[in-house]
Amino acid sequence: MGLIACLALLAVATPSHAAAKIQRLISPGGIEAWFVQDATVPLIAMEYAFSGGASQDPVGKSGVGNMVAGLLDEGAGDLDSKAFHERLDRRAIHLNFSSNRDHFRGSLRMLKDNKDEAFDLLRLALTSPNFDPADVERIRAQVTSGLRRDTTNPSALASRKFLEVAFGDHVYGRQANGTLDSIPTIAAPDLKDYVRRVIARDTLRIAVVGDVDADTLGKLLDRTFGALPAKASLTPVTDVQAARPPQRAFIPLDVPQTVVTFGGPGIRRQDPNFMAAFVVNHILGGGGMSSRLYREIREKRGLAYSVSHSLLWMDRSALFVGNTGTRADRAGETVDAIEKEIRRMAEDGPTQTELDEAKSYLKGSQMLALDTSSKLAQALLQYQLDKLPIDYIEKRNAMVDAVTLDDARKAARQLWGQGLLTVIVGRAPQAAAQPAAAPPKAN
Secondary structure (H helix, E strand, O other): OOHHHHHHHHHHHOOOOOOOOOEEEEOOOOOEEEEEEOOOOOEEEEEEEEEOHHHHOOOOOOOHHHHHHHHOOOOEOOEOHHHHHHHHHHOOOEEEEEEOOOEEEEEEEEEHHHHHHHHHHHHHHHHOEOOOHHHHHHHHHHHHHHHHHHOOOHHHHHHHHHHHHHHOOOHHHOOOOOOOOOHHHOOHHHHHHHHHHHOOHHHOEEEEEEOOOHHHHHHHHHHHHOOOOOOOOOOOOOOOOOOOOOEEEEEEOOOOEEEEEEEEEOOOOOOOOHHHHHHHHHHHHHOHHHOHHHHHHHHHOOOOOOEEEEEEEOOOOEEEEEEEEEEHHHHHHHHHHHHHHHHHHHHHOOOHHHHHHHHHHHHHHHHHHOOOHHHHHHHHHHHHHOOOOOOHHHHHHHHHHOOOHHHHHHHHHHHHOOOOEEEEEEOOHHHOOOOOOOOOOOO
């Protein structure tokens, strides 16, 4: 078995960590991490994030953070892109970067014996990225190709329009991966300036799970992150409330299946009603085939193959968002059925039986959700970003248990009492009887 296959196997073979002891580690240089030491397998997983993300893209240049994420492992220090990737591949080191709305994130996963080289390569990527012109143009071409595909992708178009409707001119309304207009304008100085402003120690959050002791990890963290600037230089992001429902938008696209994205203002992570909202959202649309929306839309009416619904929280706002797909001639009926079921939940709330079953599922599923080193590291990082206590895992099930029927009904009214923002992408109903034409060629 090759090293890459071995690493993949270890990533899925780790026993559940949900009850593991979480330490707050402070390195000799003052870098903090949440840390779970586990010698079950010789694997180390680290997740980390810097505040900023796409919200720090310059005006008119959305996608800078996304391009930085695509380029940091394309050569650094005295290593060009080919040499950098050869070293990653030779040691089966997984190194990844991403930029979401609020954070620039990274993950690092390696076998224990390769930890020194893995952390060294990460240090080079963060402190000495090359941004070689040929690499910049190659990543630009990849991003542009994806954006062109999105122009004929109904789900992508619906998501983009939904954020525009919800957030307007706020930075949350921009496209995190850029646009066909913005990507050509991004130059190497924009990428270097983003790194200078965003990648700094004062906003850094780290979670590590694996076969390494605290002293060794502290030294690795100092060596990797210690040379970063002490303070970020971030553009402030204002709080924003998503647009008030009801609103509906239609985007014509000649495709066989119509896509519907629906949602509205959500509940912030620090809101006292958040856990009640989390539970009642599971009942309405987050519980897969057991959810109300699934039963109403799929099982009873046969309007769609699937329908899902989730809460989305950001640093400065929150949404609830749902998605489904249906035939063009039944899109209106589908939207009406979704609105009716959501309005019923807002007015009546769940039943006690629904609440009890949802709580039982959510408590039991946590162990499965944290059953690998990587999953636990991702969760520990998210808890830090959400400003939750280090013992949140231990308290979480009690918090779920504490949700009463009155709490759930109050959260349902707060979430869904105003109606929906709805975006429909597909063929006009009168054209539904005609076969779909070939999609237009992207320019």
